[in-house]
Amino acid sequence: MAIRILVIDDDQTVRSVLETFLQDEGYEVECVSDGQAAVSSxxxxxxxxxxLDLVMPGMGGIDVLKEIRSRDSSACVIIVTAxxxxxxxxxxMRLGAYxxxxxxFRIEDVAAVLRRAAEFKRLRLENQELKRQLKGRFSFDxxxxxxxxxxxxxELIEKVSRSETTxxxxxxxxxxxxxxxxxxxxxxPREQKPFIPVNCGAIPYELxxxxxxxxxxxxxxxxVSTRMGRFEIAAxxxxxLDEIAEMSPQLQVKILRVLQEREFERVGGVKTIKADVRIIAATNKALETAIEEKSFREDLYYRLNVINISVPPLRDRVDDIPLLINYFVPIMCxxxxxxxxxxxxxxMNMLLSYSWPGNVRELENLVERLSVLKEDELVTPEDLPSRFFSGEPPVTPPVVETENGIYLNDLIEDFEKNLILKALxxxxxxxSKAAQYLNINRTTLIEKLKRLKLDEHVASRS
Ligand SMILES: Nc1ncnc2c1ncn2[C@@H]1O[C@H](COP(=O)(O)OP(=O)(O)OP(=O)(O)O)[C@@H](O)[C@H]1O
Ligand SMILES: [Mg+2]
Incomplete structure (x- = not known):
């Protein structure tokens, strides 16, 4: 099905240029000259x-945007502004423009932005549908x-939640x-009963x-008195069991027994107590290596690793970065x-190409830090800590494959942009030095900066 585009612009020339071009590109287009009329229909x-054109006689673009977004919170609105x-x-953008x-504008730029927007819209609809299906029974809030x-x-969470599997x-x-x-x-089914975390790395063995x-x-x-342990509290x-790789060998034996026999005794006690707990363990170390090094018991590993959920590092799921930012920003602010x-x-491009060694925690901390330090609302590359500049971010942008294949021109443009930013x-x-480093003429660099819309960003630095 063709993507349907509504053009709202008071300029007759702009409307007809866009209409012809977008129709050629295979979009369905409707043009309206008046903000008020567009909103009411x-x-x-x-x-x-x-x-959406921002400056129009009568109802201005900002009001049109507000009105559209209030009726349709998932509306994908692209602003056209002088x-x-x-x-x-x-x-x-703050009001939710995409x-x-x-x-x-150059017509190719319009095409590129529209392609991104269409892909974004498609992914969002697809994911909303998936989430809705899962959310029927599950909460991933x-x-x-x-x-x-x-x-x-x-999907794995959904599978294991209803069972008792370790x-x-x-x-x-x-x-x-x-x-x-x-x-x-x-x-x-245990949701009404406690979730009890134990950090096995932080507490010495005896304790x-x-x-x-x-x-x-x-x-x-x-x-001095009898005390219940976490196994009983979690009944x-x-x-x-967090940071399980840090657990001492003596304790590994004891945990193994609980997992096998589902019972234990208090320290210094003789009475056997039933362990009615579901066990979830976590580690950021490779247990296979710990087993080879004989610091982790192989039999315990197999008891714990009935189902393995491996949470991917943030750099391997770049799509989640803008989403997590949108999640943390309102909370922190x-x-x-x-x-x-x-x-x-x-x-945002710098955040997307950064390697995030501290993963989501690092991103959460960055947003918190900016919410304290930033006086105005617009975060630019200058506001990011130096580690985002050093450590050579990959200059090759991730190749996003879509239903319609890959967008060669966009990718090449991003690649060029990254190399120029690197030089700058x-x-x-x-x-002049950046041009020398890139082995191109200064004037060529300036042209490229204009074309790639990097000039404003550079102007503030030089
Ligand atoms: N997918 C996510 N959605 C929302 N918040 C997240 C997500 N992943 C991580 N966080 C947040 O990031 C922080 C780190 O997460 P968490 O403590 O679960 O990490 P971890 O894998 O247990 O780390 P460690 O190995 O250091 O213990 C927490 O504040 C958590 O709320
Ligand atoms: Mg943890």
Whole structure:
């Protein structure tokens, strides 16, 4: 089915240029000259994308945008605005516009933005549908993700939640292993009973044993009264054994026994207690290596690893980065009682190509830091910590394959952009030096900066 586009612009020439071009490109197009008229006949069902002029007599673009978004919160609106009114475009982005194009525009730029928007719209509809199907029974409210990699995780969570199976969650630090464990618990029949986490790495062996199994009065010096351990406290619920690779060999034996026999004794106790807990374990270490090094028992590994959920690192699910930002920004900004941050396209591109060694935790911290330090709302590359510049981000953009194949021109443009940005970073924004580094003429570089819309960004640096 053809993508349907609504063009709202008071300029007759712009309307007819767009109409002819977009129809040639295979879109269905309707043009309206008046904001008020467009709004009153707007129906969320009839259009996929709206191209909206900001400056019009009568009802202005910003009001049209507000009105459309209030009726259709998923409307994909692209702003067309005269060069030099960038503040208005930022305002529009804050109100939920998808992107903006500056006038005078090159028709290829319009085509590129529209392709991205159409792909975005399609993915969003597809994911909404998937999420709706899963959400019928499951709640993933706190586990954000719209990438194919996370959908694999969602599907596994859905499978294991209803069962009692022991689950081993693996993944780098900060990828969200604990969030996954909680999601399993709160979607399981045990949801009304406690979710009890134990950090096996943080507590020394002697303490951890009594922490887990409890102790009888007088079991050791300092055991002045009988105390329940986490296994008993979690009765009916879920026990989350975090950083399992750090557990001492003695304790590994004891945990193995609980997993096999489903019973244990308190430290210094003789009474056998039934362990009515579901066990979820997590680690950011490769247990296979620990087994080879004989620091982790192989038999315990097989008991824990009945089902393995591997949470992918953030750099392998780049699609989730904008989504996570949209999730954390309102939370952090509300906490600081400030207006929401907006990320410029250049800043967002840097976040997309960064390697995120600290994964989602690092991203959450970045948003929090910016919500404290940034005075205005627009985040540009200059606001990002230096690690986003050093450590040579990959200059090759991820090749996104869509239903319609890959978009060679967009990819090449991004590639070119990244190389130019790299040169400018290396030369502190001095254009003549950057041109020298790239082995091109200064004038060629300046032309490219214009064409790739990098000139505003550079102007503020040199
Ligand atoms: N998919 C996600 N959606 C929303 N928040 C997330 C997601 N993944 C992680 N977070 C947040 O990132 C932070 C780190 O997550 P979490 O503690 O679950 O990571 P972890 O894998 O257990 O890390 P570690 O190995 O260091 O213990 C938390 O504040 C968590 O709320
Ligand atoms: Mg953790």
């Amino acid at each position: 707007y129906n969320p069902e009839s259009f996929d994308i709206v191209l 060069h030099g009114t960038i503040e208005n475009a930022v305002e529009a 992107d903006y194009i500056t006038k005078p 706190r586990l954000i993700g719209d990438s194919p990699e996370m959908y694999k995780v969602f 689950v081993l969650i693996t993944g780098e630090s900060g990828t969200g292993k604990e969030v996954v464990a909680k999601t399993i618990h709160y979607n399981s 951890l044993e009594s922490e887990l199994f409890g102790h009888e009065k007088g079991a050791f010096t300092g055991a 009916g619920g879920t026990l989350f 509300a906490k600081k009682k400030r207006e929401n941050l907006i990320f410029s396209r250049e800043a 970073r290396k030369t502190n924004g001095v254009k």
